[in-house]
Amino acid sequence: MRALTAIVLSCLVFVPIVQAVEIDSLLEQVKAVGPKGSGHVEAQQAVGELSQADRDALLPILTASNDANRLAMNWLRGAFETIADETLKSGGELPQQELEAFVLDTENTPRVRRLAYEWLAKVDATAPDRIIPTMLDDPSSELRRDAVARLIDAAQEAEETGEKLVAHANWKKALEGAVDEDQVKTIVKGLKEHGEEVDLVQHFGMLMDWKLIGPFDNKEMQGFDVAYPPESELDFEVKYEGQLGEVEWKSYTSEKTDGEFDIGELDANHKGSATYATTTFDSDHEQTVEFRISTQNAWKLWLNGELLFAREEYHRGMFFDQYRVQGTLKPGENVLLLKILQNEQDEDWAQDYKFKFRVTDLSGRAIRPANDRQAVR
Amino acid sequence: MQRMILGLCAVCVLMISTGADWRQFRGNSADGMSHAKVPTNWSDGAPLAWSAELKGRGLASPIVVNGQVIVTVSSGPSQERLHVLSFNAESGEQQWERQFWATGRTACHPKTCVAAPTPASDGERIFAFYSTNDVVCLDLDGNLLWYRGLTHDYPNASNSLGMASSPVVVDDTLVVMVENDADSFTTGLDAATGETRWQLDRPRAANWTSPVVMADEEDGSLHVLIQSSKGMLAIDPRTGEETWNYQDGASTAPSSVVSGEVVFVPSNGITALKASESNPRVPEIVWNEGGLQPGTSSLTAADGRLYLINRGGVLSCVNQENGDRFWQLRLKGRFSGSPVIAGEHLFVFNEDGKGFCVKLGADEGEIVGTHEFEETILCTPAIADGAIYVRSDGHLWKIAQP
Numbered sequence: 001m002r003a004l005t006a007i008v009l010s011c012l013v014f015v016p017i018v019q020a021v022e023i024d025s026l027l028e029q030v031k032a033v034g035p036k037g038s039g040h041v042e043a044q045q046a047v048g049e050l051s052q053a054d055r056d057a058l059l060p061i062l063t064a065s066n067d068a069n070r071l072a073m074n075w076l077r078g079a080f081e082t083i084a085d086e087t088l089k090s091g092g093e094l095p096q097q098e099l100e101a102f103v104l105d106t107e108n109t110p111r112v113r114r115l116a117y118e119w120l121a122k123v124d125a126t127a128p129d130r131i132i133p134t135m136l137d138d139p140s141s142e143l144r145r146d147a148v149a150r151l152i153d154a155a156q157e158a159e160e161t162g163e164k165l166v167a168h169a170n171w172k173k174a175l176e177g178a179v180d181e182d183q184v185k186t187i188v189k190g191l192k193e194h195g196e197e198v199d200l201v202q203h204f205g206m207l208m209d210w211k212l213i214g215p216f217d218n219k220e221m222q223g224f225d226v227a228y229p230p231e232s233e234l235d236f237e238v239k240y241e242g243q244l245g246e247v248e249w250k251s252y253t254s255e256k257t258d259g260e261f262d263i264g265e266l267d268a269n270h271k272g273s274a275t276y277a278t279t280t281f282d283s284d285h286e287q288t289v290e291f292r293i294s295t296q297n298a299w300k301l302w303l304n305g306e307l308l309f310a311r312e313e314y315h316r317g318m319f320f321d322q323y324r325v326q327g328t329l330k331p332g333e334n335v336l337l338l339k340i341l342q343n344e345q346d347e348d349w350a351q352d353y354k355f356k357f358r359v360t361d362l363s364g365r366a367i368r369p370a371n372d373r374q375a376v377r
Numbered sequence: 378m379q380r381m382i383l384g385l386c387a388v389c390v391l392m393i394s395t396g397a398d399w400r401q402f403r404g405n406s407a408d409g410m411s412h413a414k415v416p417t418n419w420s421d422g423a424p425l426a427w428s429a430e431l432k433g434r435g436l437a438s439p440i441v442v443n444g445q446v447i448v449t450v451s452s453g454p455s456q457e458r459l460h461v462l463s464f465n466a467e468s469g470e471q472q473w474e475r476q477f478w479a480t481g482r483t484a485c486h487p488k489t490c491v492a493a494p495t496p497a498s499d500g501e502r503i504f505a506f507y508s509t510n511d512v513v514c515l516d517l518d519g520n521l522l523w524y525r526g527l528t529h530d531y532p533n534a535s536n537s538l539g540m541a542s543s544p545v546v547v548d549d550t551l552v553v554m555v556e557n558d559a560d561s562f563t564t565g566l567d568a569a570t571g572e573t574r575w576q577l578d579r580p581r582a583a584n585w586t587s588p589v590v591m592a593d594e595e596d597g598s599l600h601v602l603i604q605s606s607k608g609m610l611a612i613d614p615r616t617g618e619e620t621w622n623y624q625d626g627a628s629t630a631p632s633s634v635v636s637g638e639v640v641f642v643p644s645n646g647i648t649a650l651k652a653s654e655s656n657p658r659v660p661e662i663v664w665n666e667g668g669l670q671p672g673t674s675s676l677t678a679a680d681g682r683l684y685l686i687n688r689g690g691v692l693s694c695v696n697q698e699n700g701d702r703f704w705q706l707r708l709k710g711r712f713s714g715s716p717v718i719a720g721e722h723l724f725v726f727n728e729d730g731k732g733f734c735v736k737l738g739a740d741e742g743e744i745v746g747t748h749e750f751e752e753t754i755l756c757t758p759a760i761a762d763g764a765i766y767v768r769s770d771g772h773l774w775k776i777a778q779p
Contacts, residue, residue: 037572078521180454313558316537
């Protein structure tokens with residue numbers, strides 16, 4: 001009996017101690033978790049204690065998540081959801097006002113705001129109607145997606161009731177916020193019914209103008225790590241020895257309405273070859289962007305001479321925004337260099353030699369070059 | 378004799394320690410076999426005890442741990458949200474849900490999804506694994522114990538078509554295959570902390586197979602068998618050290634199955650292997666049968682027989698001793714999920730959502746009942762506590778007498 005009493009008392013004492021004294025320290029321990037299992041033992045102890053805190057820890061966890069690394073964000077999310085879940089199951093209330101303020105503050109990290117929103121919506125049925133319609137231009141892709149979805153619903157409803165002007169207006173407004181391919185396709189279809197064509201290349205910010213040089217040798221897939229001359233110099237006047245003789249830079253513009261840049265069609269589809277593609281992208285300020293690439297071919301990407309990513313995979317499908325690579329554009333002209341490689345597979349499904357390439361902000365919104373002489377049409 | 382008893386004991390521990398649970402892909406022994414008594418009267422369709430709605434996508438098998446049915450789901454426009462859900466096995470009521478943000482690539486073929494690998498459990502912890510190579514470790518109440526992002530750690534560890542290998546937990550080690558065309562490896566994570574115990578470079582080739590566990594009949598030690606396009610590698614789960622290596626190639630889709638001291642590998646048809654006494658580094662080929670060609674579904678073993686489904690949807694029953702075929706039975710449709718067996722009946726679900734209850738006879742198999750779930754089903758079912766659990770993207774069903 002004494003033992004039981006001691007356990008109960010220790011539990012009662014433990015919670016306020018966690019809340020009052022240690023929350024910040026626990027948050028820092030969790031945030032110190034790093035790649036390859038580093039910091040796990042300490043973070044594990046901390047997240048265990050943190051998960052036992054009460055609802056007063058919820059906002060500090062959200063705030064701490066703002067600048068946490070991607071792994072630590074998940075550790076913190078685990079603690080947040082445990083506390084929020086336990087609070088509701090035990091009949092408690094979530095701090096609704098604070099959660100809503102956190103959602104509305106766009107200085108907070110988009111995905112953390114979304115977490116706050118989802119828990120707010122669980123306990124406040126009016127929150128979605130109050131918050132989501134204002135999110136069409138929000139930095140959070142998830143919140144924006146919900147706003148677009150409402151407009152799509154409204155457009156479809158208006159179509160059904162024959163309110164053509166209302167439908168058209170809602171389709172148009174929805175397109176302003178839409179970045180996800182599925183939503184854009186729905187909107188494009190809706191607008192087409194009103195006789196309006198959407199330029200998807202423009203909407204998604206596909207880069208369509210590239211200079212190409214090739215083929216260089218990639219027989220038996222040996223060319224991936226061979227640094228051919230364009231990797232060390234971009235001189236468009238110089239000719240080089242390629243796989244089949246002398247090669248030189250040539251300019252191409254793709255006219256594909258879906259944004260594809262098809263090397264096989266525009267130039268040639270040499271089996272076991274490597275081709276370099278380059279273009280420039282002007283930025284009016286320094287900014288972190290995502291380069292979103294789709295291709296079935298192996299590739300390497302350089303930004304202003306710095307290798308950003310290399311991917312040696314052939315013919316495993318081509319999907320919208322298949323790869324997302326972060327980079328920082330400098331003010332002024334930025335040089336993009338893409339090495340794209342074809343292997344020697346002979347199956348019908350392994351013949352594509354093409355890519356899609358666009359520049360977006362971190363939420364997927366197209367970023368257009370700062371002047372119109374650049375590659376976006 | 379003493380060594381053989383040790384080996385048998387190890388197998389028994391592997392099975393008995395799991396009680397009525399179904400803790401990983403194709404069950405505790407990864408052979409798709411259960412001793413549970415489940416409803417086999419499907420003449421009016423399968424008896425459904427309950428169904429629960431799922432929001433998102435998933436083809437991971439449910440697992441059953443300590444009265445909870447654990448299911449993983451992925452959601453969002455690019456499936457970047459990872460869910461782990463717990464349902465009360467008795468009532469179907471959702472007990473808890475935890476969500477996380479994928480740290481790896483979510484790209485995959487439209488047919489599959491990010492919640493493709495089946496989670497695993499050691500009875501105390503749940504290990505949820507996704508195509509993004511995120512690993513979530515929770516306790517049975519949903520409290521986060523640790524989180525790893527293996528593509529976050531190794532950015533080229535991914536497959537544009539999606540990953541699907543399901544992990545196993547053995548000797549306090551979670552064995553996770555992250556095998557693909559680029560940065561390809563298999564790793565052993567400390568089940569308690571998530572720290573890396575070992576990591577093996579593996580063939581650079583897409584691989585959707587799952588590891589299986591085999592007990593050494595001599596000393597009772599457990600070995601994890603890793604299948605790839607190169608063959609089959611047996612390793613010590615605590616260290617990753619190679620025990621034996623079979624190098625004559627193997628399939629990268631259907632997984633092997635272990636029965637006693639023999640592993641049946643989809644290699645050049647089916648090849649039966651066992652540890653060799655003369656050369657412990659190279660397994661002995663017990664038999665090979667080139668005419669046995671499994672499709673996507675993995676192999677299942679029970680009572681001295683081996684079961685496989687080919688690309689045409691034909692179920693074969695094969696003698697484990699020599700590879701001779703006892704009988705064949707044409708099912709209907711295409712199968713991504715693998716069959717499971719309870720007693721004298723086999724259960725499998727085709728991609729169109731049709732469930733089959735097949736009576737396994739000595740000389741023939743007989744379809745004794747079917748059930749139309751009317752949703753795409755790509756998963757392998759789970760069997761626990763007299764029930765069969767199966768899921769689609771949208772639903773989890775419990776097949777049991779209500």
